[in-house]
Amino acid sequence: MRVKLSAMRVRNELVRRIEELSGQDLLACYQCGKCSAGCPAAFAMDLLPSQVIRLVQLGLVEEVLNAKTPWFCAACQTCYARCPKGVDLSRIMEAIREIALQERGDYLVIEEIPAEELAEFPQLAFISGFRKYTA
Ligand code: SF4
Ligand code: SF4
Known part of the structure; x- marks a missing residue:
């Protein structure tokens, strides 16, 4: 898939909402993958936790809103404990779920x-x- 990146796309409204709701600095992530390697729910996810944050960093929020991963996150915070940058992915997943519920209605x-x-x-x-x- 080819996507043209621009400042407006990368910092779009949904990205800003995720940052605001989660209180996390999305750009702090440098893609080491430790979150994905330790996530106990990764086997059931269609995007790994590190892929979720990478897509959001690139402004590709629709891909994340369409994924099952945020709904499978168990909020166990293993990723947060392992992250060398202190990124709390469970809060990012929660923010994504909240936006999906507001915009698309009930998941279940x-x-x-x-x-x-x-x-x-x-x-x-x-x-x-x-x-x-x-x-
Ligand atoms: S562990 Fe932290 S820095 Fe590493 S990929 Fe996951 S969120 Fe990014
Ligand atoms: S909080 Fe969610 S993303 Fe992080 S390790 Fe637990 S299940 Fe995986």
């Missing part, structure tokens, strides 16, 4: 989950799911 439609499966959910998982996956 509770009504579509079969009642028999819902009955099996631990109550805590149910409440956490509401918080994480719905606006």
Whole structure:
């Protein structure tokens, strides 16, 4: 994929919103990959955590909003503990989820989950799911 970069694209409104919501300096990341190497949820992700931040650094937020990775982030902060630059990716993932929920609506439609499966959910998982996956 060829993408023409410009200052306006790299520092677009969505990038600024992610920075503001997460409180993180996106440009601090120098792509060492330690976050991705240690992420316990990486096996289920379609973009590695380091790829998420790289895409956002380049202003390619739509790619990240379309990815499953922010929804699979368990907010365990292993990446934060390993990052030599102190980047808290879990907060960046949360900011991306928040923007996706505001702009696109719920990620998880509770009504579509079969009642028999819902009955099996631990109550805590149910409440956490509401918080994480719905606006
Ligand atoms: S560990 Fe930190 S500096 Fe390294 S790629 Fe991940 S976010 Fe970037
Ligand atoms: S906070 Fe999210 S991205 Fe970071 S290591 Fe945990 S699951 Fe992976």
